[in-house]
Amino acid sequence: MAKQQFEIGEKEKHTLTVDHDWLTKHIRVELDGEKLADEYYYSLGAKTWSFDVGSSEVHKVEVRLGMSLPLVAVFKRRDLKVLVDGKPARSSGT
Numbered sequence: 749m750a751k752q753q754f755e756i757g758e759k760e761k762h763t764l765t766v767d768h769d770w771l772t773k774h775i776r777v778e779l780d781g782e783k784l785a786d787e788y789y790y791s792l793g794a795k796t797w798s799f800d801v802g803s804s805e806v807h808k809v810e811v812r813l814g815m816s817l818p819l820v821a822v823f824k825r826r827d828l829k830v831l832v833d834g835k836p837a838r839s840s841g842t
Contacts (some may be wrong), residue, residue: 752839760805762835768813768828770778777811789813807832 756779765791767776777785777797785797797811814827830837 750828751807752828752830754832754837754839756801756807756832756837757805758807761800762801764801764809764811764830766811770826775811775813784811797802801832808834809837 750769751765751767754801756762756764762780762833765776765778765781765795767778768774772788773790774788775785778801779801784799789795792815793814795813799809801807801809808830812827812829812831814834830839
């Protein structure tokens with residue numbers, strides 16, 4: 749799995765972790781170690797998971813898994829984006 753971590757928030761900090769295995773089509777999303785999504789996604793269409801992060805400092809977070817073309821679905825990785833308040837989040841990588 750390709751594991752990426754994102755720090756969310758300025759004063760109220762949270763860690764978003766996204767594990768995505770493009771071969772098995774499995775994705776797991778965790779916030780501060782708590783599971784938000786854990787599923788296999790076989791559809792060729794795009795998928796978005798949305799949620800709010802924080803209590804005193806609330807941020808709108810979206811994890812987007814891009815579309816896959818039928819002929820290259822097995823060979824090509826899908827585009828994975830994490831947006832915080834509509835802007836791309838920076839990965840700290842692991």
